[in-house]
Amino acid sequence: MRAGVEAASLSLLLCGGMLLSYLTLTTDTETQREEADLVRVVRSLSAIQQKNEAVLSRLEKEALSVVTKKFPWLPKNNTLPNYLLNSGSHTDNDYKYRDANIAFIHYPRAGGYRVIECLREISIKKHIAMSPLMTSKNRLLWERGEDNLEKFRNRLKFHSGRYVFGVCEKVNSPCSYFLLLREPMQQAISSYEYCKETYEDEICHGFNANKMTLREWILSQGSVLFRQLMLNINFCASDHTFNFNLTLPEGFLFDKKDMPCWMKQKIFLDKLSSTDLSHAVNYIISHLQGWFAVIGLLDDPQGSLEVFEKVYKLPFTKCKHFDRKETLSEPHRASFDNSANSVYQRQSDIYDENDPYTLSDDVYVRKALSADYRIYKAALKIYHMQKQTLSNRIWR
Template identity: 35%
Template sequence: MSIVVSNMRLHFPRNRGNLVFLIGTIFTIFILGMSYRKIDTMVPEVDNEDLDDYENQMRRLREGESAILRRHHSQNSPPTYMVKYPWAMHKNYLPNFYTRRNVGADNRWPNDLSYTNSTIVFVDNHNSAGGVMKECLSAIATNLSLPKPSLVWNNNVGKFYKGIKAEGSDQSLDKLYLGGFSFGVCDYTNEPCSYYTVIREPYERIIASYVYCKGKRELPCQVRNAKGRPLSLKEWALRQGSFFFRQLLHNPEVCGLDYLSKIAELREPDDPSATTMPCWYKNKLVLDKIMTREDKHQVLDFILEHIETWFSVVGITDEYDTFLRVLQHAYKLPFESLCSETIENVVFKTDGEDYLSQSELLYELKRELLSDQDVFDALYFDVRIYQKMQEIFVTQKEIYFTYFDTHPTVMTEPTK
């Protein structure tokens, strides 16, 4: 028996046993192919990628088009689902210093001076040792006679962006910015501008935030009105949710005066008033209102795809000392030289003066959260982002220690 398909003739065996054998063989090959495909997607790219292959891939990527030009592609042709969030389509950022450039070549682009002379913006993930970095940037500014870093935080978000927006999108910015709502500053200049950040494992960050805010009346901690009972750890985790995910999506206008009536409509009875509510919580209310769970998953994919082009350097708190080293080399500023001694060996502080180590506190509180499905759902987006940043951080380290660690970083005076 035979069947003609186009110009090919397929012959099927007449013997029934042979036919069964042929079908079984085809099925086996198909299953093995799908299995290998699945296994291939499970292999971590960062841990197993050879640096020579990495260099070749980066070189091919950059043929005919530089990274600094490609960074605008997503803005000009955003995915359909991102059209609903125009404020999240940022521009004018330098790509990752280590992973998005041909680091082994003399003609790499953007060149090193682009980073050294850029406006440098630290995106502070709340309770991820941001206080250490704030002190570090202040010390660097003092050491190099630079203006004090400009702060973009809960109490000035609306006013800050309203002012900077009024100056247009082609202005000369200050040298240093920092804060939880600083992601977006680079939109307002055409000069070199770059972001960097460091984040903590999401469960540990929630615990650190809960311990820090318990009993405090600081603005970032006020998500319950003065007459409300204190929040439990789980309630706090559900209220904060995927904090960094929303930092990358924050709309500055939400924290301005024009949004007060809208916030008043969205707030729950036990929430603070619209005028006293922290900016991060206003953004949460608005995003939860306009985004479905499916929307958030789509936007998460967009974020994971763009982290390496948005941030010049990323760090994790577990390796803060190494983070300072790769920062120092990327920016040619004394991050490690001036700030290594400020790294705290303990990360949680109670209302008193005594400190609790991670091992003593995390064991009880983290165990409480890890088995809770509601908490997992709330932190899911930050967990995925953290995993991605871990991968990027490992690659940064590999490249730094392979190419640069044997050569001392030469400090240069920035132009700003």
């Protein structure tokens, strides 16, 4: 009897061992299969990444080739890269960015006038020289001034305005750009509402916004930020070859001699092929992080002021022109939701040319704003990367 029990126990042990071996073998096989699947996924993702990088590299080379031939003024040689995304030592960079020339690009109807007033306030309190507002005329003087103006230019540290991009090329010390972003359709709506109430601003020159629909206004204005970053101030001169036989656009109210600089540039760019323009946009996008020391966002005013202050060690958040509870946007800000109710309504049962939601699907409107939307999306990504970097690091 005892022998039978021992035999049964031995049999159970053998079966258990065989079962354990089977389970172990099965588990090992499944693990190996999962590891093999993981390896295949990693290799696949790596191949996709390499393919994407190859495509980006090709696009960048094509863009550089086009820029070199057709837009030789576009490359910039005196810009400090993005402070928060630069891999260098921030201890060393603190002094470099603090002491550098800074240039604020005023993207119209994006809260920029308050940033300019803030710079003026800081310049007075800190005894820092600030150049006159960079209108088209002042920028021409900056570029074409006699050699004896070089010392004067190098004493100025703060620069701002619609025509400021490129001023850094004329100074002999480190220089950086920054700007405040706004969603392009919002910017277009705001400029439309604004120009219905004033004509003094250059962005309103040439057309009567009160006699245009929002759609007509957008088509006449096009991609504003793209033109600012494509600026060659010779577009504004009366003695340069860029001033070819310009055809007056439909709806233009005045003589050709009164055509504003931005319109001359727009007409020039509109004559180029879509391929060349696309390459120019690609080039700009690929250089945003290298051109701009910091990028702000109108929808996050306080956060933008704080990051400006962090980069430049200047008291942006203490400027009297700002209230922590209010937006940076200018007066008469148009809302995307209700702007259609505040503009002239064209009688149409089919298509409302004053409805932003309708216009967002209009192929011609999308084309007119496409360059700005591409730049905006790329810059917005940089803005969020800045915020993430700022929250993940301990700063002095």
